[in-house]
Structures are given as C-alpha cells and as structure tokens.
Amino acid sequence: MLKAKFITGLDIGSENIKILVVEERKGDSEPEVLKYFRFPSEGIRKGTIINVEQASNSLRSALEEFQNSFEQKINSAIVNISGSHIFSTPSRGVIAVSRADQKISPEDIDRVLQAAQTFSLPSNKEVLDTIVKEFIIDGEKGIKEPLGMKGIRLEAEILALCGFSPYIKNLTDTVLNAGLQIQDIFVSPLASSRAVLTPRQKELGVVLLDIGAGTTSLAVFEEGDLIQASIFPIGSGHITNDIAIGLRCDIDTAERIKLEYGSCFLHSGKKKEKIKNIHKEEPLVFSLKMLGKIIEARISEIFDLTNKELKKIARQGKLPAGVVLTGGGAKLPKIGEMAKKELKLSCKIGYPKGIAGLEQDPSFALVAGLVLSGLDSEQEQPVFGEKFTTKIKKIFKIFIP
Template sequence: MSNEEFVITLDIGSFQVRVIVAEVNQDGTTQIVGVGTAESKGMKKGAIINIDQAVQSIREAVDHAERMVGIEISEVFVGVSGHHVSLQPSHGVVAVSSEDREISFHDIDRVLQAARVIALPPERAIIEVVPKQFIVDGLDDIHDPNGMIGVRLEVDAIIVTGAKTIIHNLLRCVEKANLNIAGMVFLPLAVSELCLSADEKNQGVVVADIGGGTTTITVFRQGHLAGTSVIPIGGEYITNDIAIGLRTQTTTAEEVKCKYGVASKDFAEIKETFQVQTIGTTRERIVTQIELAQIIEPRLEEMFQLIRQQVKAMGYSDEPAGGYVLTGGVMATEHILHVAQKQLGSAVRIAVPGNIGVKDPAYTGGVGMVHYLQKRGILQLNKPRSAHHPPRQKKQRGPSAFEKMKSWLSEFI
C-alpha cells in the first residue's frame, strides 16, 4: 500500500459528515475504498453554529474512514456550498511566455490567476475560478488550449465567491480536527461532474441536491454553469411534520421515516403497521404506512413546487430542455420519482453514484468531488498506518496556499 495514492474528500452536511477515500490507480481511474460517516453536530442549514461540536463530528467521520481503509488521513478536500456563495463573470488576459509560443499549463494557470484580479467587497473571498472558454489570438470556444500555438491567451471565467467569515469558520473547524486542507471545491460543480452529461449541460438542465437542511439548485445552460441558489428546505421538514402528525419525538420520527416511509400514498400498504411512542403518555399507538405517506407526500410536493418557483425566480425557464436531475439524501425515499414527475414534469431523473458501497444519493457530493478532482489531475498521497506509525503530527513545511488564505482572511476578521 505504500505506493498507493488517495483522494480524500470531506462533505460537511446539515445531518451527516461524510468522508470518501478513493484510490487512484496507475491508469488514472479511481476506486472508492473507504467511507466514513458521522452525525453532523454544530451545523444548521449548511452553516457552522458550534465549532467544537462540528470538529467532533469531523473527527468521528475521519476516524471511521481511517479504520476502514487502514491509512492515516492528514489532508482533505472540502466541499463548499451554501446561501453565502455567489457567482460573477470575469475575464483574464496574458501573453504566452514560451519562446516557441506553445501554450503550457503554466500559461493556463497564469491566465486563470489574471481572472482572479477583480474588485470584490471586503467581506467576500474567492473560492474557485471556473473557466467557461479560452480564447487564443481571437479564436474562442476553446476548452483546453494546452499545446496550442499562440501569442495572446484569454479566458472567460466564472468566479465563485463566498463570505469570508463562513469560509474562515470552515477552515478553523478542519484545522482544529488536526487536518490540513488540500483544497476547497465548489460542491454543486462536483455534483454536476458526476451527475450530468455534456448534452444535458448544453441543452439546459437544473440540478437539485436535496439534503437534510437545505436544497442547492444549480442551473447549467449552453454547457456552462449559469446560476446557483440555496433554499432552506430539506429532509428535516418531513421529519418535523411526522413528529407533529404522530405526536412523537423527532428521533422516533426520523427512524420511522427511514424505515417505513414512502413518498406517495399510492404505493403505501395498509397492512404495513408500526408502533410509535406518543409524547405525554406511556402508551404506544399503531400507525399504518398509509397514514405516514399522507404526511410525507404533501411536504414533498411542496418542496418540488418551491424548487420550480426558485428556478423561475433565478430568471430561467422552470421547464428546462434537459429537465431536472435530483440527488441528495432525501431522494433515497421510496417512489419519490413518482411525486417529482407530477410536480416537475416527465423529464426528471434521480442521480446516484455507481460505485459499490456508496450507491446512495446522499453520497453524490463526496463521490462527485473525487471525480471533479480526478478530472483536474489533483492527487493526494497518504501513508498507510502501521503498528510503528508515530502519532499524527503536523509536518514542518512552508505555508500552503490555504494557510496564506487563512492569514489573509484574518486581516479582515
């Protein structure tokens, strides 16, 4: 295992923290070899509200993944999303540096850095630069200019920015969990990398990642990221409705939802029954699956209606040519596609990772980051743990790009 390379991703959700460990093979393919999960504490609607609890959840998930794979995880790629994220266009221009005028990866990096030079409010920070197209000596619509001959290299890009305070708190949590940040990834981009085809992006498509506390909506048009938005609805609203409707505790409602819940009463079995403890009494009442579905279905219908309304409010057609692609933990609900198609139209599908062991839409974010990073050629090497392996220590090295970023952020916080 000493020569194996791994990509480790960290997806901090409202209800669960997920760590994905992927081995990168010599031929460039990736294989998921480990997963770590933990209940997400200190989070609310995608934002950190208690650093100590969030750190504990991160450590539990990382420890779980370490035990499964048998390596020591020291660096992770962290997914970033939320209502604080916004997009803005930018343009970068550089002269090709080599004498033979052949464009290299160094030139591509320089032009992307040039695109970062934009006027930003003092409370915003750049998360990622997403190239839409490169232009070589006036020739546009180039996706990969590496190896081409030219004098002038330009890029049209989308700048993904976020609130400095929220990014700072995220950096702090990961650091306090004794981990280094190898990089930050804009999570909706990673999800789309896993879920969407090139044709869907070109035709125009909406991706809705429905998690426990929030739903992230991402719109693609003409092959490019066009817009993103977050609405504060998710699986917890269904759980709360069940708790109120059955007059039971929230933990019991969550268990009942996961074990017996179906998205539509059309697929519920009247003979399927279960018992729940009623709040304020010592009695247990018998509930049928149809009663449970009558609580779940209206909330799901409302969620899909809100998604459609939000897409329209963002200035896009609520009936995209490429349809809707749905993912996230809520999409594991049985027969949910039936309800989604009634509200969003027939052009709806559910995206699920195809990897063995993570065939659950809740893992789309973490697995999507692996695919996104692999496409960009970014690898992370972790040494295997042995009986003589010393305790985890931070290596003495120069400041990384993200340490420099943290230092820069501290000037404003």
C-alpha cells in the same frame, strides 16, 4: 502499510460526516474504494457550521473511529462547503490582443482572466471557485481554446462561486482543529454533479438537485458549462421535523416513519398504519394520507425554489436532459414522478459513477464527487502556459474598490 496512493473525500453534512478513501489507479482505470465511513455530526445547521468547537469535536471523533479500522493515517482531505450563503455571479474581462500579428498568446489569456477576476464584492464575501465559461474573439462567442487564434479584442466570461467569509473560516478552522490539512475545497453542487452527471447531460442542458439532510444543492449546466448554482436551506431532515410536528411524535419515531412509510404519493382513503413509539408504551397510529400530505408539502417547497432559480436564467421547463435527483432525499418513493409534475421536466435518479466498488446509493454522490474532483485537479494539465488551467486557482482574493 498500504503502498498505493490514496485520496480522501470529507463530506461535512448537517446530520452526518462521511469519509471516503479511494486508491488511485494508473491509466484509465477507475479509482477503487478502500474505505467508506459515516458518523453523526454536531454543530452544523442547514449545511453551515454554527459551532466550531462542536463540529471539530465530532470530526475528531469520526476520524479516530475511522482510523481504528484503516491502517494508513489520513493527513489531508478534499472538503465540501455548503449552506445558503453560497451564490454564483457571472463576470467578464476584456483586453486588446498585444501582439502585432494579432495572434493570441498565453500572456493575453492570463491578462483577460485577471480582468474577469477583477470585480467588487462586499468585504465579508470571497470567491471559492471560478469556472471559465467561454472566450469571445472580436464578438465571436463559444470559443473554448483561443490560443493561437487571431483577433483584436479578447473577452472571457467566467462564473464565480462565492460565499460568506466567516462561514468559510468556520469550515477551515473545524477541519484544521480536528488535525486534518485541507487538500482542496469544492462547493457542494459542483462536486455532486461531477459524480452523477454525464458529459452529454451537461451538453444538452440539465439541472441537478442534491437533496441532503439540511440543504438542497442546485447546479444547472448547458453546453457543457455551469450556468447557475445555489443551495437552499431545506432538506430531507426538515421532512422528519414536519412529521414529528404533524403526527405529534418524537423525532426518532418520525425518522423511522419517513424511512419505512414515506412517499410523495398521496394515499386515498383512510388507511392507517401502526408503529412502535420509541418513548411511549402505546404504539403510534397514523394516517398514510396525512403522512403523504406532510411530505408532499415540503418537497413541493423544494421544487418551487428550483423553479424560481430556473426562471432567473430563463430555463424553467426548458432543459432537454431534465432534472437529476440525488442525495439521500432522492430515495424517497415517487419523488421522481412529483419532480416531473412540478418542474415540467423529465426526471432521473442520479447514482455516483466513476469509482469501482462504491455502493450505488444517491446519498454517496457528494463525497464521491469530492474524490473525483480532487483527482481531476491533480491530473489537470496547463493548457495555455504554466499559469493557466481551465479552472482558475481557487480562493483568490477579489480586488475591493
């Protein structure tokens, strides 16, 4: 039996279920990989669970197969939530400082955060996560730790990450039905950014794009704060579908073509390739130029959606640390060059950091981020008294007027 304390990340994706178990280390040592596992998923479309029974069965099968080669039983996991129903909304709370000497107390901070949390949402929406962006004292912005400072008026700005309640319940039901307890839930783009982005990138201003099979997650940071998050219902799996339609082949052959010949680079001339057609005797002959056009069209759509999100917050082409691409879709050849052209930003491919022994593969970013985010939560210490932490307690109910 393993005596070391370990933590489990569970990425429930449109094509695969990924499980990552790491061993916690004392001090500043990085956690170390104990086991990584990937298993096909069912009942999930565009990041959202549409069939709880199918999703539960596939997760249960994944766990059973995983446990066959891992001696310690997994009872709980840190889970991601994805889908285009996820959205972010800013909110602000305002209070008068209570003490006669105008010194801000832990109670004042608790009150202003409660005020910031008090906003209306439709009854079928709820908050998944809430990030404190800054405090404002008598109009002075950019304050991170107001405890002990003096002022008359205290404000708090937060960013709430929200989702559609039935979809959230589908996720929790799926995990619980498979026999797992949920240790924590993190919104996908926030988890991916934890594993991939550096503090300097977040401080300068950066957009992360995690291109998965069924969705693309976006997170924008500036001055260290998350300022925008969203999830597009388009991913690299849609490229496979487009190839199957455009080249008139089956989906398995289309996936092989994407992996072996796919590129965002448009080939000139009439060069053709030949590949064995899985379900037919004759090989499939296709044009590399045609393949490039199919891939470019779908990737261009993802970047168009990204530009629209950046335009909403007046950051289009204005992020000094550029764009960081991660997820399985980031492995597509020449995608970085296309991102530079379409987004007018510098571009890097993001690999997960902070876990010893983890393969340097962009497709591991989300599950690695779940584990690291879970470790952060465990180590998070109260800053302004027992009730307050930098990140407000998750999945609280909003006051409905």
